[in-house]
Amino acid sequence: MDLNSIEAVARPRQRADLAGFAGGDAFLAGGTWLFSEPQPQLKRLIDLTALGWQALHADADGLAIAATCTVAELDAFEAQDAWTAAPLIGLACRAFLASFKIWNTATVGGNLCMGLPAGPMISLAAALEGVCEIWTPDGGERRLPVVDFVRGPQHNALAPGEVLRAIHLPREALTRRFAFRRASLSPIGRSGVLLIGTLAGAEMALTVTASTRRPVRLAFAGMPDAATLAGRLAAEIPDALYYDDMHGRPDWRRHMTFIFAEEIRTELAEARA
Known part of the structure; x- marks a missing residue:
């Protein structure tokens, strides 16, 4: 999409050239979202790729x-x-x-x-x-x-x-075991639920994304049992934090989050054993 309000495009070559950021400015990298819809409030783009x-x-x-x-x-x-x-x-x-x-x-x-x-x-x-x-x-x-x-x-x-x-x-994080689960409402749809579990020694971590409005990371000193994991999910992800859009209702996202979390816990427990 053409951004008809843009009056200038800056192409900084060094960090000092980034000075002078003001209202109506936006930093540009790939621009796949920036150019996807009107941005009438913008007057200048600052191209970081330069x-x-x-x-x-x-x-x-x-x-x-x-x-x-x-x-x-x-x-x-x-x-x-x-x-x-x-x-x-x-x-x-x-x-x-x-x-x-x-x-x-x-x-x-x-x-x-x-x-x-x-x-x-x-x-x-x-x-x-x-x-x-x-x-x-x-x-x-x-x-x-x-x-x-x-x-x-x-x-x-x-x-x-x-x-x-x-x-x-x-x-240290790159050398861990991991388990990955993802779901969407259609075979080529946007992620509605995406969970990743990692294991370092006895310590397990679970990161919840896509189903929630922001990423949520739960860390456990040891491998939790099913009840402990479900309890942490319920306590740390209130219903209001589950996202609601055309790619999934909050109740479906919550349901799948709990299912995937238990699958990940089981997989990592077996891997450790």
Whole structure:
């Protein structure tokens, strides 16, 4: 869609060029949502892709994913053999159910910033304890866990002028066992429920996304029994937190969340044994 209100497009080459963010400005990465509907309030776009950030960087600490990394670039990443949770990357990318045009344009950072419940990059990063690196307008930076960064549909923790620079996935999280469950109302529909469980020694974590308005992560010091898991889900996800849209009613999302959570618990318990 043409954005007829845009008067200028800035293409910064270095961080200093990002100064001067004002009302009517918007940061542009892939733009798959930005150009999908009218944005009459916008006057200027700031193209972050011109900064030339390295899409992916793996080292002893884990994996750094640039906010401008595309879905196609992330899916093509070849992980270390020791990173047993790396197959989650491909599973999350395919949860988009998008065309090759979207894969080659949509960015990881854009998916997080939109905060839509079905955003699979949110699911991936939250389950693997991702941490957002955020550039502040004064030249500093701050870090925030993905589960705190995403606050709801089209609502994130960025203040005006702040930029999501990268998402860091720690090595420890990448070396865990995992279990993945996803459901939608149709074979090629948007995710209505997406749960990921991880296991590190005796510790289990369960991340609930797509069914809830924001990601919810439950951590257990040991493998919980079925009653304990169900109790935590009921206590920490109130009915009002389940999302309601054309891709699933809240009662269905809640029902499937409990079913998938128990399936994941059983699978990880068997894997540990």
